[in-house]
Amino acid sequence: MTDEIRVFIDSESQILIARQQARLLAAELGFWSVEQSFIAMAISEVALNILQYAGKGEILLDKAQKEGAQGIMVVARDEGPGIPDVELAMQEGYSTSGSAGLGLAGAKRLMDEFNVVSEVGKGTTVTMKKWVR
Ligand SMILES: Nc1ncnc2c1ncn2[C@@H]1O[C@H](COP(=O)(O)OP(=O)(O)OP(=O)(O)O)[C@@H](O)[C@H]1O
């Protein structure tokens, strides 16, 4: 059984819904309030990237498990232009839009596991996990 929640991302109001849903799931899993906020902040960054670079996409939320640890998994995916050099894009300060370029680097810091798979012309999938301590 999966408790997967899907939120279609095509506007800022949908980002708010993804954040709210993530906080609810995180609370249910036992994350304390500040950590719920960290998860919501990480979601804002990857979801804003979806809006900004791909136009639309989706956020998937689910429970995660490893060796007795419980956590949350957040997947942000789109079928946008993709990222030519993921390693470069994840560096703090790297931006193709003249922004601060803290989005991916910041989201990575807020979560425990962070993985980006992207193919130019096909899209981008960011998978993030955080474990309950
Ligand atoms: N979903 C995506 N699709 C295509 N390119 C992306 C996507 N997400 C990030 N990128 C690329 O990676 C770069 C770095 O992303 P990041 O979120 O770290 O910074 P930013 O969006 O440029 O600035 P900030 O998030 O600080 O406003 C972006 O400038 C963009 O080129």
Ligand SMILES: [Mg+2]
């Ligand atoms: Mg960004």
